């Protein structure tokens with residue numbers, strides 16, 4: 001990872017998961033630096049105790065099922 | 072019946088996993104493959120194009136899983152300039168991946184591997200610093216199953232590598248966030264695949280039209296996850312379809328991710344190897360990853376079988392995997408990564424100018440080799456390299 005793209009803790013203030021939109025593709029899992037997303041066949045579970053609000057997963061989600069609100 | 076222990080457990084039933092299981096079983100190991108979804112091959116998160124070479128030594132081309140051949144390629148520059156390239160030396164295929172993936176699973180099963188679907192691997196069993204098996208969640212039960220070697224072929228969403236302590240997560244700039252639909256009610260040349268570039272069309276990526284017949288195509292878009300600014304892949308694709316296929320029907324839709332990363336430093340550990348998208352094996356430039364996953368799967372499967380036969384599978388024994396992978400494919404992947412960094416940073420203006428030079432070459436002379444010779448002096452090398460890497 002380049003310096004420019006350092007993981008920033010607390011880049012977002014809130015993380016919302018809109019389950020109806022989720023297509024279980026795993027983009028969010030791929031970019032989560034703390035591995036706090038679990039993806040089964042048709043169930044996604046976020047471990048909000050481990051989430052550092054870095055804002056990576058809302059960027060990666062192709063359908064807007066994860067939304068980061070302003071810090 | 073599921074046993075309590077196997078020589079090799081493969082996590083993930085995509086092409087990488089199936090081929091790993093196949094070659095490990097063929098080499099005499101007892102193998103279990105676990106896939107979280109109900110079906111091998113479904114859903115199809117893929118545009119389904121593969122170069123001819125990708126099947127070599129694996130499957131004979133068969134109409135059962137090949138829709139048709141691809142013999143030409145069209146690049147569409149941001150200003151709409153089209154550059155068509157006829158492929159004469161090497162063709163590609165449009166696969167039916169549902170059937171193709173199942174065919175690979177069938178090969179693995181015939182070689183003696185046991186395959187279980189609807190089996191989610193939720194963690195690894197570790198013992199000091201070595202991997203000893205996996206924890207599995209079935210629809211109505213959980214179980215720990217031991218293995219001497221675990222092969223992580225769990226795709227872009229891989230967690231197996233991280234559980235094993237390998238550094239495998241993707242920075243947003245190294246992940247293409249994709250959305251794809253199957254479009255019906257269109258008219259296309261089925262042997263021609265088209266790629267659309269431009270910062271408005273697909274920032275840090277491209278849009279594709281890969282026909283599955285004269286009136287049907289996989290139409291999708293990949294955008295760099297680092298460059299999404301309020302407009303996600305699905306919205307970009309909606310705009311693209313509105314512009315190019317306003318009357319089409321959407322027969323299926325799917326989201327997905329493609330790694331576009333530099334090779335990981337280490338794709339093995341004591342009792343573990345990673346294969347395919349789980350190991351960033353897809354082409355960082357094109358996102359094509361089927362043949363790469365197959366090739367790596369074969370290597371990992373063969374090494375696993377040999378280590379089992381020799382009675383030792385520690386970190387040092389398996390380091391041959393990272394080493395051989397890097398020797399065969401590492402330099403090329405690093406080259407493609409550098410190319411990606413350049414291509415996807417080009418301004419639309421530079422892209423359009425390069426396209427204008429290329430399009431001035433007569434179509435019949437526009438074989439990849441000729442183009443390269445003719446345009447080296449004009450130096451829009453990037454598009455050429457780009458063209459060459461798609462097959």
Ligand SMILES: Cc1cc2nc3c(=O)[nH]c(=O)nc-3n(C[C@H](O)[C@H](O)[C@H](O)COP(=O)(O)OP(=O)(O)OC[C@H]3O[C@@H](n4cnc5c(N)ncnc54)[C@H](O)[C@@H]3O)c2cc1C
Pocket residue numbers: 082083084085086087088105106107108116117118119120121190191192193224225226227228229249250251291326327328329346347348349353358359360361362364
């Ligand atoms: C939209 C899109 C278009 C593409 N188009 C092309 C193309 O035209 N040509 C090309 O060559 N490549 C293409 N690719 C890339 C290609 O699909 C992948 O590179 C290829 O499928 C990688 O194979 P794999 O076996 O490594 O992983 P996958 O095929 O992703 O298989 C991984 C499997 O592991 C399973 N799994 C994950 N986690 C677990 C777990 N914890 N427990 C059990 N099972 C698990 C998943 O369900 C999945 O079945 C495309 C990708 C996308 C997203």
Ligand code: SF4
Pocket residue numbers: 021022023024025026027028029039044060061062063064065066326
């Ligand atoms: S990236 Fe979005 S659509 Fe894909 S699994 Fe995560 S939340 Fe669901």
Ligand code: SF4
Pocket residue numbers: 015028031032033034035036037046050051052053054055056057058
């Ligand atoms: S914001 Fe998303 S990617 Fe970042 S830590 Fe939380 S869940 Fe993981």
